[in-house]
Amino acid sequence: MELDNIHRLLAKQIKKHLSDDCLKNPAFQNFINAVNDSYHGFDRDKELSEHSALLNEKEFYEINQKLKNEILQRKESVQKLIEAINLLETPESDASKIDDNNLSSLVDLLQRQIHIRKHIEAELINAKEVAETATQAKSEFLSMMSHEIRTPLNAIIGLTYLMQQEEQTPSVMENLKTLQFSAENLHLLINDILDFSKIEAGKVDLEEMPFDLKLLVSNIKKANQVKAEEKGNKIKLMLDDDIPATLIGDSLRIGQVLTNLVSNAVKFTLNGSVTIEVSVVKKDEEKASIYFSVTDTGIGIPSDKQKLIFERFAQANSETTRKFGGTGLGLVISKKLVQLHNSDINLESEVGKGTKFWFTIDLRIGTTLKQQITSALTEDDNDVSLEGVKLLLVDDYFVNIRVASKFLEKWKVTFDTADNGLVALDKFRNNEYDLILMDILMPEMDGYTAAEKIRETGTEIPIIALTASATMNNQDRAFSVGMNDYVTKPFNPKELYHKIAKYSGRI
Structure with a gap:
């Protein structure tokens, strides 16, 4: 085997x-x-x-x-779930029911909290909508009140100006100056409130235009000189020779900040001095860093009140408000305007010895200004004759027509009038004009509609809004319907003269 x-x-x-x-x-x-x-x-x-x-x-x-x-x-998930519930600020009654071993109860609790949060979110959304509606209502109210207050104020300021050009007795002239001072103060208060509203709403955009900084600051000094002399003050101006001849920026807003600081310094100083200093901190071929300061020898600001003055509707104390007046918005507006330039206002002050405000702004350097831009910043426009200019004046308020008519007659301007947009449209079709001065809020047909219909004919005739409605929304809409420029009532006669000269081709 x-x-x-x-x-x-x-x-x-x-x-x-x-x-x-x-x-x-x-x-x-x-x-x-x-x-x-x-x-x-x-x-x-x-x-x-x-x-x-x-x-x-x-x-x-x-x-x-x-x-x-x-x-x-599972343990980690439960722990995170508990942490999430705790972050929701669970009421004590629910917090006591948290059981680490009962996932179902945790989910139920979380669902209840999510439901609560959704309810709160819905309430917040509703509150936001209510707030936005209130803001819109406030804007509409400001627009309407601006128009209603500026309309009669335009007549007061305009007629006061015209009467001062005529031969008057010393007592009447003194009364006219008092009237003019009061009207201009009221105008400044209205502007402060509207400016603050625009800045709060984020409706202020800085312009980029060439301007002469030295000339701007010199004009601000001149504008405050009379008031300073009345209070026994001297205004000193220190300008750096190194300041470029032309800078690019928003001269209106820079001027607004400086004007407010200088006028405040004059207001709170008696028999003293106000010093304006503008100098170059550094510069290259493209831009310059400009230092601005306004120093006075006035009443000063207590150290514990120095932050307060930059808050809205606030002054150092109630006695200051009663004695010197104002809305308490000037410094708030100035601070916000400087912040729009990516800078800030600084302050040094001592009670009884005076106050110093200063800030620095970076501006681009421009080429030499054209002659017509320079003339727009000076007072030489009246050397240009408006005789022979023909325009259409559109306004529904007879007092405004009377005031504007007196200026136009004085300047030897030929003009027709219309009391609403419908009449204006008819006169435009049957006549030839060099330009149109158009009010905005009118019966029958408003200025916006009239401007749109005029533009539909293909004409390029200049249309200047001459209106008491001064909010940014009104201005934006005016430009969107084809208007070329915007003059706010009460109008500055020199500004209106310059606009007419510019758009009629006289400069």
């Missing part, structure tokens, strides 16, 4: 216990083969069993690790 394929354990037993004769017996050989197959079968089953056990152990380990990770993630 061949023993090569015999299982090693069976072969070992055969050699030990069986003789060669037994192995030669065919029947015994069949038995041995059957036993041999059993041995081999057992080994295969054992090997499969061991392999299967090894696989089950690996799978068990992997499943176990997965369960551990899931449990850890």
Whole structure:
């Protein structure tokens, strides 16, 4: 019998216990083969069993690790959920119900808090809409009040100016000066309120126009000279020779800040001095950093009140308001205008010794100003004759027409009048004019509509808004319908003269 394929354990037993004769017996050989197959079968089953056990152990380990990770993630999720609930400032009654092991209760609690937050968010949205509606109502109210106050004020200031040009007795002239002073003060108060409203609404954009800074500051000094002399004050002006001849910026807003600081210094100083200093801190070929300061020897500001004066409707104390007047908005407006230039106003003051305000603004350097721009900043426009200019004056308020007519007659301007946009449109179609002075708020047809219809004819005739409506919305709309320029009532006669000369081609 061949023993090569015999299982090693069976072969070992055969050699030990069986003789060669037994192995030669065919029947015994069949038995041995059957036993041999059993041995081999057992080994295969054992090997499969061991392999299967090894696989089950690996799978068990992997499943176990997965369960551990899931449990850890659940704990972390629950913890984050609890932290989120705590951040929602959960009421104590709900906070006491937080159970780390009850995920369902945590989710319910979170859903309740989300519902509460959604309700609060809806209330906030509603409050925002109410606030926006109130802001719009305020803007409309300011626009209307501006128009209603400026309309009669235009007549008062205009007629006062005209009467001062005529021969008057000393007592009448004194009364006229008092009237003019009061009217101009009222005008300044209205401008302060409107400017503050525009700045708060973010409706003020700085212009980029060439201007002569030295001339601007000199004119501000001149404008405050008379008032300073009345109070026994001297205004000193210190201008750096290194200031560029032409700078690019918003001369109107820079002038507004300086005018406010200088007029305040004059107002709060008696028998003293006000010093205006403008100098170059540094400059290169493209821009210059300009230092401005206004120093007075006036009443001064207590240290504990120095921040207060930059708050709206505030002055150092109530006695100051009663004694010197004002809205308490001037410095607030000035500060915000300087901040629009990416700078800020600084202050030094000592009670009884005076006050100093200063700030620095970066401005681009421009080329030499054209002659017509320079003349616009001077008072030489009246050397240009307006005789022969023909214009259409549109206004529904008869007093305004009378005031404007007196100026136009004095300047030898030929003109027609219209009391609403409909009449103006008809006169425009049947006559030839060099320009139109257009009021905005009128019955029948307002100035906006009239301007649009005039522009629809394809004409390029200059249209200047001459109106008491001074808000930014009114100005923006005026330009959008095709008007060329904007003059606010009460108008400055020199400004109106210059606009007429400019748009009629006389300069």
